[in-house]
Amino acid sequence: MNEGPLSEVELYAFEGASGRFHLTPHEFDVEIGGQRYERCPLERSALALGAEAAKSALELRLPPDHALVRHLLQATLTGEATTVRLRVAQRADWDDAWWLSGTRWMGRVLGVEVADDSARIRCESAQVSLKRIGLRRLYSRACSHVLYSAACGATPISATAEVIRSEGRQVELASLPPEVAGMLAGGWLQTPAGARHMIVSESTEGVELLYPVGLAPQTLVDLVAGCDHSVSTCAARFNNLDNYGGFPFIPTKNPFSTGVF
Incomplete structure (x- = not known):
């Protein structure tokens, strides 16, 4: 028996610490492995083809009153990150069961903009996020710890x-x-x-x-x-010099520009 043509649907999974949304842009719900993807009038931008496809950005549009939009707006206030995964599912003409055939795109939400008729969600590829320079601690004479944080360790007064x-x-x-x-x-x-x-x-x-x-x-x-993040205040006010996060004894002269001293 020859296999018939396969039909294909796109599935979107938005996952954050405080909420998860599973959507499909088609006119019917899709259920795979006990997970239901609810239908939503969702539109996406065209994805690049070739070697740069995984690095391309993704832009989505959906109704501004959707629960996902409200969740993302709230997440921008709390700094919560939301990941996005675009998967593809297929099924044969003689079978009603859907099966996942692959992942087309994955990344995270950068931001959401709301207009009268639609909301625009900007997403960044995971490959671009991984290559971006992350947070790093710089050298400074003053302490860089947030006051009363775990790194600071001072007892609140x-x-x-x-x-x-x-x-x-x-x-x-x-x-x-x-x-x-x-x-x-x-x-x-x-x-x-x-x-x-x-x-x-x-x-x-x-x-x-x-x-x-x-x-x-x-x-x-x-x-x-x-706290003014100085050595004297850390020692006299908090008696916390062991946790001081600055480098107060950095030389004021650069030996590479002024010569040996």
Whole structure:
């Protein structure tokens, strides 16, 4: 018996830490191995052919009110990465079962743009992502650790204060707790709801925030000490010099340009 022609469908899998979406651009749902790919009016850009096919970018368009669009917009706020895999499934004319025949493209979502009539999802190939220079730590005299992070390891210094009034970026306090007095620049003010607002400077009357915040009188807030990432502050304020992440003793003269000294 001669085999009949095969029909082919495209399957899209979007996977992130907080959500997964399995879609197909066809007018019917496709189920393979217990996984259902829901139909969606999804359009894609043309893929390059030849040796550069795996490196080509992918652009998708779908309705702006789709759940995937809402998920990707939320992911941009949290920094969550979403991978994309475009697979191909086939079936014979005499059989209703679909089977995966290969992967046509794989990568990750770069961003999403929403318009009145459609949403555009820009995707980058996995090969391009792997060849991109990743995050790296640079040498500097100042410490590069994020304050109170796992790499920093410092014990937070905090105290509670009562708000008298707030006007713009200025927050007047009933009194400045002595535990954090003189240490608040670069720290933050935390509200009872858990919101953190960076402190730019302090005075005897209160603190100045990075941006305006409305706080009701008699609100109790937490004041957390900051750090200027210097050796002296790390040692005197936090007694944390063992975890200092800077290189304060880098020579000021370059021997390759000034000669031996």
